[in-house]
């Protein structure tokens with residue numbers, strides 16, 4: 001299943017960021033005016049791009065905003081960079097100065113693909129010398145664009161060109177794996193153990209479960225979804241052996257006792273880590289648990305605020321399990337939401353992140369980057385639980 005890709009639109013005030021989103025989506029989603037500073041908070045608009053699937057456009061406040069409030073808006077605009085898969089940088093009147101260069105620098109630091117668009121080209125055309133200069137010195141090609149073309153057909157073609165650049169740009173950004181990639185083929189039976197207990201969210205499944213079901217369907221595989229209590233009877237009575245059992249990490253211990261050794265078993269948390277491109281780092285992180293020492297500080301990272309069971313897992317269950325498994329005491333700090341990591345990251349001996357099902361791949365990677373860069377082991381909740389309950393090796397075997 002394709003993931004929802006996020007596209008941020010950046011540039012100085014009044015360059016036509018909001019207009020460009022309206023032009024692409026063909027809707028008046030963002031307010032447009034000739035007053036600089038019209039967009040104040042990031043505005044999101046979801047749409048389907050043919051050949052790519054669902055994307056979310058994020059309109060931002062001008063990067064050149066000033067004054068006390070303006071600085072706050074710029075900060076918010078900058079924070080969007082870490083959350084997206086592709087950036088569109090808009091400029092007009094052939095002006096590429098410190099604001100644009102600063103943004104380009106940030107995109108490159110984040111290894112974020114970007115497209116540069118010279119907008120309002122109906123008023124001032126793109127200077128070919130500037131285009132050549134940027135192409136030769138910076139390896140950036142520029143799209144000459146206008147949101148106000150009178151000829152409908154011309155406007156349509158301009159949007160088509162921009163869309164094809166967006167598709168190409170997004171293909172450059174890490175495509176990520178789908179959740180069951182390499183694990184399920186046509187006709188394979190995949191059993192998904194999804195506990196519906198007091199810890200499960202009201203009236204719905206969590207995102208990795210939904211994604212796994214959809215991915216199984218996309219692969220013409222058979223998804224069997226059941227609660228842990230129904231598993232034993234199901235395994236005993238089924239004539240066709242499942243290819244794989246995927247379980248919520250809360251039920252690891254119980255499920256691993258029921259699923260015979262000749263059936264592959266893994267967890268949604270491992271599949272999620274793999275699809276978010278962070279699995280190898282987590283495997284390294286789990287390997288490093290054996291080096292922890294008594295009194296070490298461990299940072300727990302939560303990335304969502306809506307799922308109360310995550311809170312208990314991070315604050316209560318993991319500290320208890322890990323200390324028991326290692327036979328020593330640690331001190332735990334918890335950082336919630338999308339707050340930045342503490343400055344003193346090097347004081348920690350390990351970082352344990354929740355699954356991150358509500359944040360994008362890049363958001364998760366950006367969040368953990370400072371820890372990984374400092375050589376601090378990172379892992380996620382589910383993989384730590386698997387390690388502590390003795391089923392880690394079995395659960396990662398299907399994925400390595």
Ligand SMILES: Nc1nc2c(ncn2[C@@H]2O[C@H](COP(=O)(O)OP(=O)(O)OP(=O)(O)O)[C@@H](O)[C@H]2O)c(=O)[nH]1
Pocket residue numbers: 011012013014015016017018019020031032033034035036037038039040060061062119120121122123145146147148
């Ligand atoms: N002629 C012409 N006008 C444009 C074009 N794109 C946008 N405009 C006009 O430029 C003005 C600013 O457009 P916006 O889309 O609000 O610009 P913005 O970058 O979102 O501005 P802020 O939200 O203030 O940062 C509006 O009056 C638009 O109608 C274009 O391609 N050609």
Ligand SMILES: [Mg+2]
Pocket residue numbers: 017018019030031032038039059060
């Ligand atoms: Mg705007």
